[in-house]
Amino acid sequence: MANPKITFIGPGSSVFMKNIVGDILQREALTGAEIRLMDINPQRLEESAIIAGKLVNTLGVPATVKTFSNQREALDGTNFVVVCFQIGGYEPSTVVDFEVPKKYNLRQTIADTLGVGGIMRGLRTVPHLWSICEDMLQVAPEAVMLQYVNPMAINTWAIAEKYPTIKQVGLCHSVQGTAMELAHDLEIPYSEIRYRSAGINHMAFYLKFEHRQPDGSYRDLYPDLVRAYREGRAPKPTWNPRCPNKVRYEMLTRLGYFVTESSEHFAEYTPYFIKEGREDIIEKFGIPLDEYPKRCVEQIARWKTTSEEYRKANTIEVKQSKEYASEIVNSVWTGEPGVIYGNVRNNGVITNLPYNAAVEVPCLVDASGIQPTYIGDLPPQLTALIRTNINVQELTVAALMTENKEHIYHAAMMDPHTAAELDLEQIWNLTDDLLAAHGDWIPTWARPAKKQRVA
Numbered sequence: 001m002a003n004p005k006i007t008f009i010g011p012g013s014s015v016f017m018k019n020i021v022g023d024i025l026q027r028e029a030l031t032g033a034e035i036r037l038m039d040i041n042p043q044r045l046e047e048s049a050i051i052a053g054k055l056v057n058t059l060g061v062p063a064t065v066k067t068f069s070n071q072r073e074a075l076d077g078t079n080f081v082v083v084c085f086q087i088g089g090y091e092p093s094t095v096v097d098f099e100v101p102k103k104y105n106l107r108q109t110i111a112d113t114l115g116v117g118g119i120m121r122g123l124r125t126v127p128h129l130w131s132i133c134e135d136m137l138q139v140a141p142e143a144v145m146l147q148y149v150n151p152m153a154i155n156t157w158a159i160a161e162k163y164p165t166i167k168q169v170g171l172c173h174s175v176q177g178t179a180m181e182l183a184h185d186l187e188i189p190y191s192e193i194r195y196r197s198a199g200i201n202h203m204a205f206y207l208k209f210e211h212r213q214p215d216g217s218y219r220d221l222y223p224d225l226v227r228a229y230r231e232g233r234a235p236k237p238t239w240n241p242r243c244p245n246k247v248r249y250e251m252l253t254r255l256g257y258f259v260t261e262s263s264e265h266f267a268e269y270t271p272y273f274i275k276e277g278r279e280d281i282i283e284k285f286g287i288p289l290d291e292y293p294k295r296c297v298e299q300i301a302r303w304k305t306t307s308e309e310y311r312k313a314n315t316i317e318v319k320q321s322k323e324y325a326s327e328i329v330n331s332v333w334t335g336e337p338g339v340i341y342g343n344v345r346n347n348g349v350i351t352n353l354p355y356n357a358a359v360e361v362p363c364l365v366d367a368s369g370i371q372p373t374y375i376g377d378l379p380p381q382l383t384a385l386i387r388t389n390i391n392v393q394e395l396t397v398a399a400l401m402t403e404n405k406e407h408i409y410h411a412a413m414m415d416p417h418t419a420a421e422l423d424l425e426q427i428w429n430l431t432d433d434l435l436a437a438h439g440d441w442i443p444t445w446a447r448p449a450k451k452q453r454v455a
Contacts, residue, residue, distance in 0.1 A: 003032035003063075004333050007078040007143075009071065009132060010085025011037040011048035014307070016148070018051050020082060022059075022318040023326035029334045030326070031061035038067070038074035039085075045069070051310050058315040071132065076139040080329050083132065084148045087124040088441045090296040096437045097121065098293055104430050105276045106421050109264040110292045112150040113202050114389055116418055119411050120434050122154040122396045123442045129155055133163040144332060144369065146171055146325050151393075152201040152343055156358035158397045160345040169370050170343030170358065172201055173322050174261045180322070181245070182209065182258065185234040186224055194218055196362065198350060198375045201343050202261035203269060203389055204360045205382050207375075209258065226253055242294070244286035247273055255381050260360075264291050269389055271420030328365050335367035344372050352377045357390050388416045403445040408435070 006024065011017040017037070024030050035052050039045040045067050052065045068074035075081065087093070097117035098108060111117025129149070136143055145168040149155055156170040175197050183190040188211055196208045209225075210218035228234035229252070235245040247263035251270075259266055267273040267287045274289070275281055282289065310316060324340040331338035342363040349372045350359050362373045378386070391414040399407035412418055412431045422430065436448045 001029070003034060004030060004080060004329060005034045005036060005078040006080045006082065006329065007036040007038060007074050008048075008082045008084065009038050009074070010083065010149075011039055011045070011052075013084045013086070014044070014048050014051055014303070016084055017048055017082075018055065018316070019319075019321040020084075020323055020325045021052050022055055023321055023323060024329055025055060025059050025061050025063055026318065026320065027326055027330045029330060029336075031059070031063060033063045035063060035065045036068060036074050036078060037065065038069070038071055040069065042069070047307050047310070051316065054310065054313065054316045055318060058318055072135045072139055075132070075135050075143070078140045078143050079333070081132065081136065081140070081143050081145045082148065082325060083129065083145060085128070086149070087121075087128055088438075090293070090300065093121070093124060093438065093441055094293060094296060096434065098290060100433050100437050101430060103433070104422055104426050106418060106430065107274055107276075107289050108292075108417075109268050109274070109288055109290070111268070112292060113152065113265065114269050114392055114417075115415050116412050116430060116434060118151045118154070119392065119396050119408065119415070120438060120442070122151045122158075123400070123408070123446055124438070125149055125151070126155060126158045126397075126400050127443055129159055130162055133159060133166045136166060137163070141165070143167070144328070145169070146328060147343075148172075148325075151396075153358040153389075153393050154396050156201075156343045156345070157356070157393055158400055160358070161356070161397060161401055167369055168344075169328070169340075169363070170201060170360075171324050171328075171340075172343070172360070173324075174202060175204060175341040175360070176322050178258070178260045178262075179206075179209075181235070181238065182221075182225065185228060185236050186211075186221065188221075193221075197260055197341060198359070198361045198378060199260070199382065199386055200353075200358065200389060200393075201360045202265050203386050204260045204341075205255075205257040205378070206260065207257070207378075222252075222256070222258075225249070225258065229253065240288075242286075242288040242291060246285045247287065250285065255385070257379065257382060264288050268417050270385070271416045274417060274421075276421055328370065331365035332367060332369060338365040339363070340365055340370075342370055342372070344370065347372070349373070350375045350378060352380075352383045353386065354390060354394070358393070388414075399446070400443075403443070405446055408446060 147170045152170045194210045229249040245263045327338045346359045364371045395411035
C-alpha cells in the first residue's frame with residue numbers, strides 16, 4: 001500500500017505540529033508517511049523540520065520529512081492538508097484585538113472565536129484559507145483539509161460557502177478535553193464515561209453525559225455535576241490557576257446542560273459575566289481577563305527554551321495526544337472506521353439551526369470520508385443561545401463573501417458581549433478603530449478609506 005502525503009500549512013506552531021506528527025507516526029499504517037512542512041518563516045520552518053525529523057528517528061519509522069516555502073508546491077499531489085497557522089500572530093494582531101477594545105472599556109478573555117476580536121481574526125484568516133482551497137483545487141482536489149485554525153466556525157462556514165467541493169473538517173479538542181475534565185472533577189475514570197455532544201464549535205453541549213455501571217447500564221451524571229458544584233466540590237483546580245472554570249458550572253445550573261468549551265471562552269460568548277463596573281462578578285466566577293495575551297507571552301518565552309532543548313536532543317519524547325487528526329488520516333487512508341467530533345456544514349444534521357451554519361457533531365470516518373451523524377432538534381434553550389453566536393458568524397461570512405464592509409459592523413452590533421457593554425455609536429467607532437489598526441492584515445475592501453489631502 002502506498003504511503004500518504006500529509007502537508008502542514010503553518011507548522012511553525014511547532015508543539016502542535018509535534019503532537020499531530022507524533023500521533024500519525026505511531027499508527028502502523030502511517031509509519032511511512034511523507035510529512036510536508038510549509039511555512040513562510042524560514043526559522044520556524046527549520047525548527048519544525050528538526051522536530052519532525054527527530055520524531056522519525058525516535059520512533060524508528062521510515063517516514064520522510066520535506067520542507068517547502070511555496071504553498072502550491074507543498075500541496076501538489078498531497079492527500080491531507082493540516083492547517084495550523086495564525087495570521088497576524090500575537091504581535092501585532094492579537095495585541096490590537098485586545099488593546100483597541102479596552103479604550104472603550106470592552107474587556108475580553110480569549111477573543112479568537114467570537115466578539116470583535118473573533119470578527120477581526122476571521123477577516124484576517126479566511127482569505128488565506130481560501131487561497132489554500134484554490135491551490136488544492138488545482139493540484140490536490142481530492143485531498144482532505146483538517147482545519148485547526150480559529151475562528152473555527154467562521155472559517156468552516158466560509159470555506160463551505162465559497163469552495164463547496166473541498167473536503168474539509170474543522171477540528172478542536174474541546175469535546176474530548178472537557179469530558180476528561182468532568183471525569184476528573186467527579187473522580188471517575190474517563191474510560192468509563194459515555195457522552196454525546198452537539199452544537200457549534202466552542203458552544204456545543206453534552207446532550208448525554210453518563211457513567212457505565214458494573215452491570216453494563218449507564219447512569220446520568222448531570223445530577224452529580226450539579227450537586228458537586230453546589231457543594232463546592234467542583235470544579236477541581238485545572239492546569240491553569242487563572243481559570244477556575246466556574247462559568248460553565250453556573251450555566252449548567254441555568255440551562256441543564258454543560259458546554260464543551262472553557263469558562264474563559266464561554267464568559268465572552270454571553271452577555272452575563274464580563275460587565276464594566278461589576279468587578280464582583282469577575283471575582284465571583286474567576287474570569288481571567290486578557291487571558292489569551294498572557295498565554296501568548298508565556299508560550300513565546302517557553303518556546304525559546306524548548307526549541308533549544310529539541311535542537312540538542314537526539315530523541316524526543318512521544319506521547320499520544322487527544323487530537324483527532326491521526327484518527328481521521330488513518331480511517332480515510334485504510335478504511336478502518338473511526339468516530340470523531342468535527343465541524344462541518346450543517347445540511348440539516350441539527351434541524352433547528354440554520355442549514356448552512358457550521359456545526360460541531362459526531363462524525364463517522366472511513367474510506368468514504370467524513371460523514372456527520374444526524375442529531376435532530378437541540379433543546380430550545382440551547383438553540384436560542386447558540387443562535388446569538390451564529391448571528392455573528394453569519395454576518396462575518398456575509399461580509400467576506402460579498403465584500404460588503406457594512407456587515408462587519410452588523411456582526412459587531414449583534415455580538416452578545418459587545419452589545420451588552422457598548423451603545424451603537426461606540427460599536428461603530430470601535431469597529432472603525434479596529435479596521436484602521438489592522439492595516440494590511442485585512443482585505444483591501446475592509447480597510448478604511450484613505451482621507452484625501454486638501455491642497
